[in-house]
Every structure is written in C-alpha cells, then in structure tokens.
Amino acid sequence: MLLLALLVGSMLFYLIQVNNFSTTGYAINRLQSQISQLQDQHDKLQVQAAQLQSIDQIQSDPGVVNMVPVTHMTYIQAPTLSQR
Numbered sequence: 045m046l047l048l049a050l051l052v053g054s055m056l057f058y059l060i061q062v063n064n065f066s067t068t069g070y071a072i073n074r075l076q077s078q079i080s081q082l083q084d085q086h087d088k089l090q091v092q093a094a095q096l097q098s099i100d101q102i103q104s105d106p107g108v109v110n111m112v113p114v115t116h117m118t119y120i121q122a123p124t125l126s127q128r
Contacts, residue, residue: 102108
C-alpha cells in the first residue's frame with residue numbers, strides 16, 4: 045500500500061513538473077516573439093527618424109519652403125538691471 049502511494053505521488057509530481065516546464069516554455073516562446081516584434085518596430089522607427097531628419101525632407105517641409113535667407117540682422121540690447 046505504501047509503495048502504491050509513493051508510486052502515485054511520484055507520478056503526480058512528475059505530471060506537475062512537466063506541466064510547469066511546458067508552461068514556462070510557452071511563456072518564453074511568447075516573450076521571444078514579442079522581443080522580435082519590438083526589435084522590428086524599433087528598426088523601422090529608426091529608419092523613419094533618419095528619413096525625417098534628412099536635409100531633403102527638411103527642405104521640402106511646407107514651413108521651410110517659404111523661408112528666405114536673412115540678409116541683415118539687427119540686435120537689440122536689453123537694459124541691464126542697474127539701468128532700470
């Protein structure tokens with residue numbers, strides 16, 4: 045009887061361990077997949093950032109197209125605290 049109880053107990057323990065290992069393996073695979081997706085997204089965002097920072101993109105921006113170069117600059121001297 046004791047031998048049967050030990051056998052059933054060890055089988056139950058084995059099943060629990062196999063279930064835990066498979067659950068952990070599934071979680072690892074899911075996280076690795078998520079890491080891969082995030083790395084792909086990161087790479088795409090880096091390419092997009094580089095494209096947006098390119099001189100061609102900046103020069104074709106509607107806000108920049110209508111700008112003209114400065115020909116004459118005038119500086120204004122702010123009064124110091126002692127002159128107020």
